[in-house]
Amino acid sequence: MLSEYLNEAIKQAKYEILVDDNSVYAEIPACPGVYANAKSFEECRTLLIEVLEEWLFLRLRKNLQIPTIS
Numbered sequence: 001m002l003s004e005y006l007n008e009a010i011k012q013a014k015y016e017i018l019v020d021d022n023s024v025y026a027e028i029p030a031c032p033g034v035y036a037n038a039k040s041f042e043e044c045r046t047l048l049i050e051v052l053e054e055w056l057f058l059r060l061r062k063n064l065q066i067p068t069i070s
Contacts, residue, residue, distance in 0.1 A: 002056075008069040009034075009052055015041065030067045031055060 015026045018037070024044040027035035034055050036047035059066055 005056070005066075005069055006049065006052060010045070010049060012069065013045075013048060015044070028052060030069060 009028050009031060012030055013026050013028050015024060017023070018025050023037055023039055024041050025035065025037045026044050026048045028048070031052060034048070034052050036044050036051055038044035038047055056066065058064075
């Protein structure tokens with residue numbers, strides 16, 4: 001169940017290449033505060049997953065609402 005949530009959230013990630021330094025920026029709009037920035041797409045995606053996991057665990061620990069991911 002947790003892995004399904006993570007997988008579905010990652011599918012909703014929005015990526016863009018930043019003009020200033022050609023790095024990759026990604027965010028998950030449904031999960032406020034979940035974003036990452038790295039030199040490559042792969043590194044950015046890996047960081048985004050880590051941030052999402054930490055964000056989710058923190059919200060669960062504090063009994064905060066978890067956004068529905070369709």
